[in-house]
Amino acid sequence: MKYEVFFPHHKIMIGLLLMAGLSSSCKRLIEIPPNPATAVTEAQQFSDSATAMTAVAGCFSYQSNGGGSFTFNDGNLARNTGMSSDELIYTYTGDPAGLQFYANNLNAFNGSVSGMWASPYIGLYPVNATINGIAASSGLSASFKKATIAELKVVRALYYFYMINIFGGVPYVSSTDYQATSRLARSPVDTVYARILSDLTDAQQALPEEYPSEGRFLPNRNVASAFLSKVYLYRQEWQKAYDAANTVISSGEYILEPDLNNVFLEGSQEAIWQLPATGSYSVTSEAQSFVPQSSGTVPTYIFTSLLKDAFESGDQRLDKWAMATTVNIGGVDQVFYSPYKYKNVYPGATVEDYMIFRLGEVYLIRAEAAAHLGNTGEALDDLNQVRLRAGVSASTASTEDDLLAAIMHERQTELFTEWGSRWLDLKRTGTIDAVLGAEKPGWDAHDALYPIPNAQLNLNGLLKQNPGYQ
């Protein structure tokens, strides 16, 4: 064969030119599109309102799917604080980390605690990035900026509110500059509260009266007010708590759902702020953890006798918000109760949304604030609104102390396994050592704060551990 035909003379030159050409075009050879198919740059993300809204949507719903802990609808906050306090018994015998909550002997290596520390911060990064990105964008209108930033400030406040109530002071992160934020030490609880209040008061002024969208998912002014009433209650600023709660109740937007079965559904008239459940099955993690997996067996989480006995006879909440399972043990039928506020383990005929604030709690906040302010009549009225809806007789408490005790009792039965309400109530009222010390053999005062995860202490030398966790 004659290959000469294909390779005329002066081939060397051609070869060398080819090589030279290749090396000079190196830069072009490694050019790739400016952004991957699955992503856009930060500037593109905030270039117009429709795209910016996807970031806002991420802030509201991504964390609810995060799979970590302490997220909008992951059940860890309810489960873990329920076990740490006097609400739940954990009957599964194969999970030492879960057992630590029940036994009040957490350590800094507990994986569930690590998640409760990490996921709020993972959730806060997009919130801060979106607030900053929207603020810096030139393609967004002033009204859009004002509204969305206010909505996100409520979200940010929510994260920090639960962070400080679980761990005590935490690093307050409001930027995305990791060089700075990775070196922050824990801020004192008061400092973080000041930031929370500042975000919420900003939001209260900026947010519209009406919900900005269908449903009660994006916060309106009442959400900020309801949240403020809760924060003021925790800060024992009774008048402010009263006023904020009063704004919400007197807005007339909400009524206590007459049927307890409707409270946690989408469209609940009691809901002040809800989020869609966006887990893998679009159901709440609470339902997935609390509703027994097999019929006729002892549920994994059962009410302590203390919680069970807290329900007065005829209390509808024990019928409708708890599931009773009868199991024959050793020839004796025993009834076990487990939380059943959220019922859908898999999508059902009705849609359940994740409840963050509802009117029932706001009534109890106003009642408690009013009692502290000496306004016992109004306190009793508010308390009885909640009691009558539950089908129990009106309270007759008359003194401030009796009223406060009745309100605490009502919070226990009304708000059980919601957002760690019981655990936080015991702490803010300073009764935790007395109550749990009597109930839990392993109780020690330092157990009221969860430990800072060991790995985080190692990664940031400025973090200091809570006392009692060596």
Next chain:
Amino acid sequence: MHFKDFYKSRGFHSGLLTKTLRVVKLTAIIILVACLQVSAKGYSQTVTLSRTHVSLVTVFEEIQKQTGYNFLYTYEDLDRIGPVDVDLQKVPLTEAMDRCLHNKALTYSIVERTVVIKRKEPVSAPEPPVEIAPLPLLDIRGRVVDSIGNPLAGASVTIKGTNKGTKTNARGEFDMKDVRMGTVLVISYTGFNNTELRLAAGIEMYIVSMQRSQDILDATVIQAYGTTSRRFNVGSISTVDAATIEKQPVTNVLLALSGQAPGLAVNSINGVPGSRVLIQIRGQNTILSNVNGFSPYDQPLFIVDGVPFSPQNNNISQLGGLYSVQVYGGGINSNGGLNPFNNINPADIETISILKDADATSIYGTQGSNGVILITTKKGKAGKANFNLTANTGVNTATRQLKLLNREQFLQLRKDAFAADGRTPGNDPNNYDNYAPDLTIFDQNKSTDWQKLIYGKSSSNTDIHASLSGGNGNNTFLISGGYTRSNYNYPGSSFADQRFTIHSAIHHGSQDGKLSIDFGSDYGYDQNNSPGFGGGQKILLPPNTPDLLDSAGNLLWNYKGVDLTGYQFYAYQKMPTLLQNYNLNQSLRIAYHFLPGLTLSANLGYNRNTSTEKSQVPAAAQSPAYVQRQASFANNNFQTINIEPQIDYSIAIGKGQLTALAGATYKKNTNNSNQTSGYGYANDLFLGSINGAASVNNFDASDLYKYSAGFARLKYIYDQKYIISFTGRRDGSSNFGPGHQFGNFASAGAGWIFSEEKPFKAALPFISYGKLSGSYGTSGSDGIASYKYQSFWTPVGYIPPFLGTQPAVPDNLYNPNYSWALKKSLNLALDLGFFHDRLLLNANYYRNREGNQLGGYPLPIQAGFSSVLGNLPATLQNSGWEFSITSNNIKTSDLTWTTNFNISFNRNKLLSFPNLESSSYKSRYVVGKPISIVYGYLYKGVNPDNGLMEYYKGDGKTVTTNPDYRYATEGGDQVPIANREVKYMGGFGNNISYRHFSLYVFFQFSSQTAPNYMVTVYNSSFPGQSIKNSPVEVLDHWRHPGDHTTFGKLTTDPNSEAYISESNFGNSSGGYSDDTYLRLKTLSLSYSLPQNWLKKMHMQDLRIYANAQNLLTFTNYKVGDPEQFNDYTALPLQRTVAFGLSFNF
């Protein structure tokens, strides 16, 4: 026709053979081909043979075997002679022939490497005196080629007995004028056997085909972009050949590398067929960032037939399977998964080269920073078509099973634990402290050996491989196909890994030797059927676990009110997962030798690795209380396009040979994956499709990487003694941001074959080979994901829209400034050959330093992400020694015995780390210490007085049962307690063949400090406290004051002192033990049928064999497999014994 061409090309005078040819033709073809087949074996220059009353055929066969000389005769001629007696002791061939044919009616002549036997002309009358006329003078031309027709440039052609001669040009051609007919020319070329050529008249062009020398020093070593020999190589390259691979009954070729090459660490994640095998060369060069339990693990670049393997050695599965949840608890954190190399048939592999130092790897630049593994598949061989079939079937059993507590022991342990706390086991969950369903509700007389049920079964492997190869010198081909089925050592008969492969290789060389084309194509299909996820931990179910299946095989979820969800082992089995992996690898190399010494070539490669996965959760796998049918579908595509044009130039300068190579690389990698999960199916029958899902979640990802480089290599070998080589490279990577994309890297190597120096030869004659070589060079690393130098936002497809808008989230923290990590490698090597290279010794010292470390810098999670990509000014050093010995202990006609041994020692050290104290690595690493050090508490032991586990406090003196987890430097009790680096590792193999038997015994060994079984005992099944089984070793627990025990006091109370003291154990020095083992990795015995039997069956070769893997283990490591430290519940490695046969037509 081929036959004639063949003889012509060998320079036979046609007249010489005319007569013989006429007679023998077909017979001769068969014999010759047979001769060629055996010519690959070892030869001797002399003949040793002692037989009585044997046929001459047998004698010649034996001589042929020993010398490699081919014989040409007719049976007719030989049959007339009858049996003979021979007694030859180390005599040269000519003498042997003379003695064999003494007084026989036969004569012989040796033409090149063929002994031609013919009848003596009958001596009827005294021959008339013949005038001896001088033979004519000839002008001759010839071409010297290797066995597949590649020209050999620079071969010397001399007239026998003189110094007169010439050398071949770049096309392998030579010419000589005025040479007398009948003159014998000797052609020599390093690495090939000398070949003699007797000149005859009338031959236009002699084609001299040279056979590779059998000297191991001259065996081909595949290097970057070419080949070299051990003799002249200055880089550090280890080779594992087909013979070693085929003796190991493994389905994944990476497993066959274990212990075979010094400096190469091979870690199997678990024993599931197809599961991942991690490979590392000369230690970890990247600082382990250990973010969220994930650490990067440096792995070499894998190249198959010149094509970078697109998935490299990464996991290819996205959905869960038996392979994915078996967590490996060692220093290498990995999510497990399936290994793409499972889709390459080991039987198609010719050789694997492991490139280790700068000289060998720097031409790959960035890509080769952590070493390179070159896998070269089998090519066709010239000659008559050869058909080979190999089939075997094997039996797998689990290695090193545990001894777990039996029912009585388990129940007693639980009772004792309650008693130790003064508690009485009860059946009331309200009284949680005493709740013990296993003691009060479960049947106390039921007994299941869960380990036996899960791992105790033996399973089988089947492997069939067939190949056909052939061609002539210019064109060769090979095509092969294989099927492999490996079953799981696990309940459920449908779970298996099956592989179908087709391999082909075509070589074409033009008649004038200028053009050569090599095309190779591999296609593999791998199908892995697996249960939904593993459940290895379920071997720890209590022995009296209630029945989990009813008589019809349905799952049970309730036993007397106890929820069996946590116990339900069989649910996984009803969740089928199927992974189908398709691998296409195509390589094309075109070379054109268009001027003397100058070759222009191009390597073009394409690899695509595609996986599709399906997994189902049908109703039958779920508790009937709540049924949510689910099906997931995933696809994963890796693709690499690789283009490498090259110019090669070779020229003789003075007494030396200069070779230069310049080339460029363009590479594009793409990886696309997607995953769709559907929920809410109405019926199990719909689960095969996404269409029946009520709701759907989606996820997809893509990664794009482009790489280009220009490179050059210059190598000069002077006087067969001095070698220098240089490589340089400019790399560009799309993984870096603007301004940081290019890096320059270079290396230099030198070698001195001092044994060629005359004074040395005189002084130390027993040293037949001695070489000192060294190299130093730099390479970069860009081993990170693309686009991370910018901040990106990603829409999230796997959660539902929020208010009609699909959410988007930030993708990463970004750092616009990171660039190449820089690795500086030094390698020094000494090669020695003793006693004519029968004993070869290689020693290497290396020192690699990787600075400007590139990787995820861990951040506290308060920053929003757990790490950010960046360069770290730290420098990490790996240095070490590697030794390997190859010895031909015995080499006689009947018995050969060779031994291989290698051992390597790698030491890791953090050389510098500016600002370590203010970094997040503070207290994790110490400058001057290896990065494999582990912090924890120094364990003292169980206090015999109270049964509590005790630890030393940070001061090293006082003792505590509840140590402070802060580092000692910060006032706590954590101190360095162990160094987990591998102290030494290696392998030791013996190949013995006696007549028709061949035996291979290979041991692999390794030594390190590793987590021991007690960690798993306390971390996953706190003995007595949880309803989980434990190894029988826990019976050695504290009971009474004065007891000296391994395990502490039993307890069920998480607040007890005993519990707290024991919960610290996993983080203490007590949890680390010496893990040294010697494993009989491979034992292979084969028997080849004798030639005369084969002849009757018209076969060239028939071999029956038994191969065994992981047969025996000698170790001080207690409980579990020493290769799978830290988690004795992982699916154990398999012990495989395979029986098979292989034959060639």
